[in-house]
Amino acid sequence: MAWTRTGSELSTALLTDHYELTMLGSALADGTADRPCVFEVFARRLPDGRRYGVVAGTARVIDAIGDFRFTDAEISQLESTAVVDAETLSWLADYEFSGDVDGYAEGELYFPGSPILTVRGSFAEAVVLETLVLSILNHDSAIASAAARMSSAAHGRPIIEMGGRRTHEYAAVAAARAAYLAGFATTSNLEAGRRYGIPTRGTVAHAFMLLHDSEEQAFRAQVDKLGADTTLLVDTYDITAGIETAVRVAGPELGAIRIDSGDVGPLARRAREQLDALGAKDTRIVVSGDLDEHAIAALRAEPVDAYGVGTSVVTGSGAPTAGMVYKLVEVDGRPVAKRSTHKESRGGRKGAIRRHKPTGTALEEVVYPAGGPAPELGPDDRELQIPLVRAGQPVDDLPTLDDARQLLRKGLVSLPWEGLKLSHGEPAVPTVFR
Amino acid sequence: MAWTRTGSELSTALLTDHYELTMLGSALADGTADRPCVFEVFARRLPDGRRYGVVAGTARVIDAIGDFRFTDAEISQLESTAVVDAETLSWLADYEFSGDVDGYAEGELYFPGSPILTVRGSFAEAVVLETLVLSILNHDSAIASAAARMSSAAHGRPIIEMGGRRTHEYAAVAAARAAYLAGFATTSNLEAGRRYGIPTRGTVAHAFMLLHDSEEQAFRAQVDKLGADTTLLVDTYDITAGIETAVRVAGPELGAIRIDSGDVGPLARRAREQLDALGAKDTRIVVSGDLDEHAIAALRAEPVDAYGVGTSVVTGSGAPTAGMVYKLVEVDGRPVAKRSTHKESRGGRKGAIRRHKPTGTALEEVVYPAGGPAPELGPDDRELQIPLVRAGQPVDDLPTLDDARQLLRKGLVSLPWEGLKLSHGEPAVPTVFR
Missing domain, CATH: 3.20.140.10 (nicotinate phosphoribosyltransferase)
Incomplete structure (x- = not known):
């Protein structure tokens, strides 16, 4: 070549x-x-x-x-x-x-x-x-060296790289590539998708929730557009109420919920119980928010299905x-x-x-x-x-x-x-x- | 505009x-x-x-x-x-x-x-x-936040930013700009010179010394090309011998020497005495090699004329x-x-x-x-x-x-x-x- x-x-x-x-x-x-x-x-x-x-x-x-x-x-x-x-x-x-x-x-x-x-x-x-x-x-x-530690701590659970906003705008593209190389499943970075063919993912941020007059209206807008198999962000107001509304709007076919703040271990456990009780047994739980390899390892026993990792991976975790x-x-x-x-x-x-x-x-x-x-x-x-x-x-x-x-x-x-x-x-x- | x-x-x-x-x-x-x-x-x-x-x-x-x-x-x-x-x-x-x-x-x-x-x-x-x-x-x-701490620790002595090789190739250009904004005098990064008009500086690396059959030949080649007002890198072999050769080759009009390794404080003191004794009283001393704001502050009382800072500034010093x-x-x-x-x-x-x-x-x-x-x-x-x-x-x-x-x-x-x-x-x- x-x-x-x-x-x-x-x-x-x-x-x-x-x-x-x-x-x-x-x-x-x-x-x-x-x-x-x-x-x-x-x-x-x-x-x-x-x-x-x-x-x-x-x-x-x-x-x-x-x-x-x-x-x-x-x-x-x-x-x-x-x-x-x-x-x-x-x-x-x-x-x-x-x-x-x-x-x-x-x-x-x-x-x-x-x-x-x-x-x-x-x-x-x-x-x-x-x-x-x-x-x-x-x-x-x-x-890649930091990302490999995270992949290995995640033990097969997929990780999405979403740290582009925490590093130089072109470093972000290379970081998405390095993280993917080191076992991450996907990235949020669209340019990394274009240059390297890495699968990109994303749904909505808290801004989308706040834009709407209620959480229910935001969920409905998202499900109408992206389908029930989307990931709903449930921690803008009250997580328990958010999950209840999410399943009510999307039905038990809801793809996933995302929790981006708080003590995600106990929150994931409670969310799993609640989802199961609502019949949403296949709805996945995605957690994010200041995760690094140590936080990921600490979540191994929790009912978490996927991780979103930002700052720590694009900065090489120290x-x-x-x-x-x-x-x-x-x-x-x-x-x-x-x-x-x-x-x-x-x-x-x-x-x-x-x-x-x-x-x-x-x-x-x-x-x-x-x-x-x-x-x-x-x-x-x-x-x-x-x-x-x-x-x-x-x-x-x-x-x-x-x-x-x-x-x-x-x-x-x-x-x-x-x-x-x-x-x-x-x-x-x-x-x-x- | x-x-x-x-x-x-x-x-x-x-x-x-x-x-x-x-x-x-x-x-x-x-x-x-x-x-x-x-x-x-x-x-x-x-x-x-x-x-x-x-x-x-x-x-x-x-x-x-x-x-x-x-x-x-x-x-x-x-x-x-x-x-x-x-x-x-x-x-x-x-x-x-x-x-x-x-x-x-x-x-x-x-x-x-x-x-x-x-x-x-x-x-x-x-x-x-x-x-x-x-x-x-x-x-x-x-x-810029890290660079400002370094500029302030340098207390008026000029700092050259030379960390481009320690960060993403385009982040390097933005980092040179941010460091200059925060008071650095110059950068090694040529693209930062082109895009932002920042003055760029540089002379030679250890590779140039090793390329030549002797330190003297390397110094002579550099002085012939760049003039006596250049900066000679004196720590490839033995610093004391290096300084002696440097002044012999360039004369007491030698612009500067650079020390890139070792305990630069005591080395700068010895170098200053030696340079003065050789009549090179206006020859400046540039130090580099893993400097951060703390190392710069610790050198305040030493006869150092300029600092070269790389890794620590482009990585935000922690x-x-x-x-x-x-x-x-x-x-x-x-x-x-x-x-x-x-x-x-x-x-x-x-x-x-x-x-x-x-x-x-x-x-x-x-x-x-x-x-x-x-x-x-x-x-x-x-x-x-x-x-x-x-x-x-x-x-x-x-x-x-x-x-x-x-x-x-x-x-x-x-x-x-x-x-x-x-x-x-x-x-x-x-x-x-x-």
Whole structure:
């Protein structure tokens, strides 16, 4: 599949830190710009106490690299602000990434030091991608990592992502994608529906209830329009009265009720009893309102059929960024690494395998120098990096969003059971550097 | 100023929750869609322990409302996914906001319950803006609120925003704007330079050092290209040796050195002594690396000339969203409010004034019903809402980004001194509801 372009796609080239281009300018001037380099994306650690991370955003990175072009608009902006000189501008005007990219598939688990993405090319063509690659992976992986904990706490009950209003308007679209990747069933975000084909859902907000002269009139308007299989919001005034009115208006075929406030556990229990007594035994109970993975886990024994999650998922539930870095690890085939007081990095291009017990339980993440012989791959082990871009073009058959969902589902099942605990702890499997 | 449109502007209409449109559909069907309504944006509380919030994003909201149009692309998406019916689609195809918007100016401080934005129009035209308005205000205000604490802790020393790689690629652009609004001097983000005219800065990363065969060669390449007035990154190998080499290569006219790792306080002190001893008395010291407002405050006594701040500012330093809501407060001129177990809301359109002592110190935020008589305005008090949109068009002379910077600077000076403490506490001034 070659990159295709439509009029609605904008250049991504200025989503970039100023210093990427000044570095480039200096390197073009002194002849080092053409040196073959390897950059590696990894996280030094997981967010505080997290036991695994989830890779997300890779497909968006590949698209964004394709759109990384300096058209006249970008060049004239850089020219008028004197960011770089004419020689550098002329190089940028011809920019087209021609290197290779390998990486963890979306939906793959990762641990400290996992080589999540490896970019090979000249220094010049690879360094300018740093900011954009990190923005996407850091954001999307942070959201997917939080969302996976919520999915796992929900234990099969569907979750709708509805946090778009709590984050930047375009971050919202990417967050909906990352949450879906991590097992959420649907999203409220219409643009995520358009861009990624994610199923969207929604009925009404409290504003709709308040717009009407009575709760009954609001319910009737909604049922008339959306049918009895809709979800009625019953907590605008009094929940018990709301449920009674809801079933009276929609009949026992009412699809669901939603409770968006209060102590939703006891409220759900009372609502279930009331619905059953009214003959609405198949009416589902949807709860929302400041839920995070801990709140979801605490509701496991309650008669809840679905969750709506907003703020906590789009903000990464306390870890809004994944802290990944894009480090130069190889120049002209020789390993390089910063040697400062801390922030130690390991030079050299790396591969990674995950070892498993015969039962399928993950044992360790083995990170090894890609130049030497690869570690022996046992029958239950697998290589973690896959080819993504070759000679500047995306490879055929890149994994789809649904592939990523399935990969993550399998990955979570492979974790030692402590790895799924929500409490703070060590990474679920150790990273072993060969 | 009327809204202008260029080919590069995309419709914002699908950056919207599904339920806004299903609500609309039901309201169009039962005739309530045309009821005159007032929606109000406010925050029930400040993020945990924060003493003030900073309004940001208003200008972006006004632009986004102008771009909120359902073109053929949006309509066919909604049609093919059956989000709403043909009647609703036809209404959306003609959508153009025709109402009024008032609000706090960008850069204004806000407190719990401050009526930050008031949108008046028919239910239909106003409700569909909810998601987009909140996405922008919640994101931008969260960043500006954190950035203001950093600016105030930096006590006049310049801060460069360089966190773009730690957040979504477009959130990064808005974050750079919000940080600049809140007193940051510059940004690394080139797109923020293009869109908002914010000065961008940058020199090189550690990758540039590692690309070269020696630190000296890297410094020489940079100085040859960018001049001696550049900033040399001295912590790739050994800082003391790095500074010695830097001054040898650039001469005592060297613009600045940057230290990006380690315990930057003591390192800055040693660096200052060394630079002075080398005759580089005017060479500035820039520090970066996981700085937040607390780290900046702790460096106040150190010989630091400028800060680089990344992760903490773009993630709102622990509060990545401002938690603002968009509530229906008036229908047909009568106040409405949800009456649930908690999350109490006050019905009715509101105005707000801030009372000050004759010394200029803020005393209280008075929020009053806009229908009745306004509270008496003392000589040191002022109205906080300004007109933003009239009959669907932005008013003339909307405040600029520089106006917002100045307004915030004045606002911070007006706070009681406890209001600027970084520790957790109560809001700096109480909100009084009349």
